[in-house]
Amino acid sequence: MFTHRVLLDLEEITGLDAMRVNLRNLSARMLRGVLFAALRDAGSPLSIEEAGAMLRPGAFEHIRGALIAGWVASFPDPDPDEDDAPPFDARAQPLTTLNAWAKARFDLRLSDEEWLAMTPRMLHALSLRNLDGMRQRELMLATLCAHTVNSSFHAPRSPTQPSSYMLHPWPEPEPTPVYGETIMAAFADIPKTKVH
Numbered sequence: 001m002f003t004h005r006v007l008l009d010l011e012e013i014t015g016l017d018a019m020r021v022n023l024r025n026l027s028a029r030m031l032r033g034v035l036f037a038a039l040r041d042a043g044s045p046l047s048i049e050e051a052g053a054m055l056r057p058g059a060f061e062h063i064r065g066a067l068i069a070g071w072v073a074s075f076p077d078p079d080p081d082e083d084d085a086p087p088f089d090a091r092a093q094p095l096t097t098l099n100a101w102a103k104a105r106f107d108l109r110l111s112d113e114e115w116l117a118m119t120p121r122m123l124h125a126l127s128l129r130n131l132d133g134m135r136q137r138e139l140m141l142a143t144l145c146a147h148t149v150n151s152s153f154h155a156p157r158s159p160t161q162p163s164s165y166m167l168h169p170w171p172e173p174e175p176t177p178v179y180g181e182t183i184m185a186a187f188a189d190i191p192k193t194k195v196h
Helices: 004-014 028-041 048-053 057-074 097-107 112-116 120-150 180-188
Strands: none
Touching: 004 028, 004 097, 004 112, 004 120, 028 048, 028 057, 057 120, 097 112, 097 120
């Protein structure tokens, strides 16, 4: 697995931003660095030259496939909402190892050692859980705000909703499509009456 410790080693060895590495397009030299960083974290005493010697023609594709599988398992699944996002967003900053460390320390209160031992997928799961807890707390205050506004002397004509007062509202649920079979099934349950 590619923990943040391995990613930091990888950045030091290759000079690349580890969060942006694409194992499918790496040269054999870069792949050697990835293999060495992963083996070193697993406790292997091999040198980088010995790790490079493992990448002989018969084993190259097998090792590369195993590294790709470990890489994919270590990172969070892509967010489907990002497909709908514009190709360039000036406010969005790419996640770097420094940003991941800051998020772990400030938002999740993790120690350096806890963060180093985690994969980006694990950190992402904790971040989602933290966001859910934040939304629960915001909902309690937002419900109180909405009730206060709706009960005030100058209450709005249409009542405000708690979601209007949340800084991190839950995403709106996707509308469920209605198919003809669903409508026919609903009409089938209505008792038939004769029209005179």
